[in-house]
Amino acid sequence: MRIAIIDAWRERWRLSPVFQPERIASRADYAAPRRAQMLEQRRTYVSNLTPADQQPFSVPGYCQPCRRQVMLQVDFAYAYPVDGRLQPNWRERLVCPHCRLNSRIRATLHLFERFVGARRRDPLYLSEQNTPLYRWMADR
Numbered sequence: 433m434r435i436a437i438i439d440a441w442r443e444r445w446r447l448s449p450v451f452q453p454e455r456i457a458s459r460a461d462y463a464a465p466r467r468a469q470m471l472e473q474r475r476t477y478v479s480n481l482t483p484a485d486q487q488p489f490s491v492p493g494y495c496q497p498c499r500r501q502v503m504l505q506v507d508f509a510y511a512y513p514v515d516g517r518l519q520p521n522w523r524e525r526l527v528c529p530h531c532r533l534n535s536r537i538r539a540t541l542h543l544f545e546r547f548v549g550a551r552r553r554d555p556l557y558l559s560e561q562n563t564p565l566y567r568w569m570a571d572r
């Protein structure tokens with residue numbers, strides 16, 4: 433039975449439209465020229481998404497925990513300068529309007545579901561109870 437559940441998860445994630453994680457084995461792998469080029473392209477992409485007026489804005493995206501396309505909300509809390517221009521903190525402030533999870537937690541849940549393979553009745557300890565993460569987990 434557990435194998436069937438894991439196979440079903442693998443199929444679901446194979447069909448996932450976003451976030452294809454890649455294993456990085458060393459700092460040298462991380463600093464490889466092709467990765468540096470990819471990171472530069474990503475920096476340019478997100479910089480182009482960022483309005484100059486530093487007002488909150490939305491970008492289209494896919495929320496894996498909600499399993500749907502959404503307009504992710506972005507603001508300038510915890511923003512930092514990149515090449516002299518203030519950039520949103522994309523890790524903390526790319527928030528789904530439905531589940532209220534930020535990109536860091538959504539990515540964590542994505543990897544958790546994909547690789548841990550926990551079942552609904554498996555015990556799980558969360559060190560919080562008043563967060564969107566807790567509410568999302570409690571609903572499952």
Ligand SMILES: [Zn+2]
Pocket residue numbers: 495496497498499528529530531532533
């Ligand atoms: Zn969501």
